[in-house]
Amino acid sequence: MREVLEKLVEGNSLSKEEALVVFEKMAQGEVSDSVAGGILCALRMKGEKAEELGALAEVMLKKARILNPQTRPLIDIVGTGGDNAKTLNISTLSALICAAAGLKVAKHGNRTASGLLGSADLLEHLGLKIDSPPHLTKRCIEEIGFGFLFAPLYHPILANLTKVRRELGIRTIFNFLGPLINPALPEKLLIGAPTPEGAKVMAHALRLLGREGFVIHGLEGLDEVSPQGETLLIEVSSETLREKILTPKDFGLEGKPLSSIRIKDPKEGIERAKRILEGEEDEGIEAILMESSLGLLLSKKVKDLKEGIQVAKEIQRKGEGMRILEKVKELQDEGVFEKGV
Known part of the structure; x- marks a missing residue:
């Protein structure tokens, strides 16, 4: 060594x-x-x-412990973390909206790395059993269209590095790793990276692994789409990598300031997430609709980003994201006495 x-x-x-x-x-x-x-x-x-x-x-x-849902194709919408931006968990909320739109979402995640609210933290506060056994998560994906794969449950060897990562307290290669090791092996990945350089590395790694997806970076330093300015998008396919710059206008939107997605603490992030999923208004909704639109376009559910916004907006307005969450919770409760298979 x-x-x-x-x-x-x-x-x-x-x-x-x-x-x-x-x-x-x-x-x-x-x-x-x-x-x-x-x-x-x-x-x-x-x-x-x-x-x-x-x-x-x-x-x-x-x-890893591989999960193999019979329903395909699957998508994951995930940020790498490490941007220290203290924002709403846009990727998790977008994943629920995309599931409500009919996509099969295998959401792979963990507790927060450096932000305020990781996907596991948020979903747990919203009532999900994040350590649900794999056979139940498989059913959730197949029957409802959304399942959460808690990283430590599927990657037990990560425990060997937990202490050193926590003591370092900085972004490492492991922040980039999470989106690439989803144990459900989704065919499509929408990945947010905290820097332009990180986005390019992630895109090349995705291609080396034979995967397809969109890698995005909000140019104000976000590992999500930017509601205000430019977003770098790298389209990854088996043939090529293609870069473009998106702005809110590409989505048919005027844009919102970065303050619209900022949160001061986890409590605010949880409360706002709940309101958004229930169909209430929130100044951060545009960013979530934009990321949802990208997921819908990647999955060929819509023909362009503007159509994706309209589909996502209707779903959010009706509170269908929360209904997906409630169905998952119900199935988890029903299956708690089942024997794993």
Whole structure:
């Protein structure tokens, strides 16, 4: 490991083969916390590369508990975290709206990394059992169109790195990892990245793994779509990567200030999320509609972003996002005495 650390400190990237060996040992707990922390910091300072990220994703998926819903295709809408923007959890709310629109959403997430409210935190406060057994989550996806896959339940080897990541307290390659290791293996991914460089690395890694999706970055430093200014969009397919810049006008909207999605604490984030899902007005709705529209377009549910806004707006206005959540809670309650299969 000393040679690897030296190589990274000197600003050199790992080959895929080297990265596979390093991450395998880290995942198995064969690397001390101090060395693991050094590797993570050195990767961050050097700048993580797509090959390194792809290798880490391969290691994690090989050791993951895979969930295989029979209903396909699946989509995940997820931010990497690490932007420290203190905003509403736009990706989770958008995922529920997309599920209400008929998409099959396998939402993979964890507790907050550096923001105020991670997907697991929010859904738990809204009454979901985030550690629901896999057989019930599979049913939720198949029968309702939304299931939450709590990362520690499907990636138990993450526990080997929990302490060092918590003590570091900074964004590491693991922030980028989450969207790439969804154990339901969704065909489509809408991923938010905290920097333009991070978005490009994520897009290249996605392609290396043979996946398709949209990778976005709000150019004010958001790992979500920007309600106010420009959003970098990278379209990932098996053939190519295509970049474009979107603004609210591409969605048929005038735009809202960044303050519209800011929250001061988790309590505010939870209360506003509940109101939005129930169909009430909120100044942050436009950003959620925009991200929902991207999910609908990626899944070919709509022909363009403006149509996506109209579909998402009607769903939000009727409170159908909350109905999806209530159905999931009901199924979880019904299935609590079932034997897992």
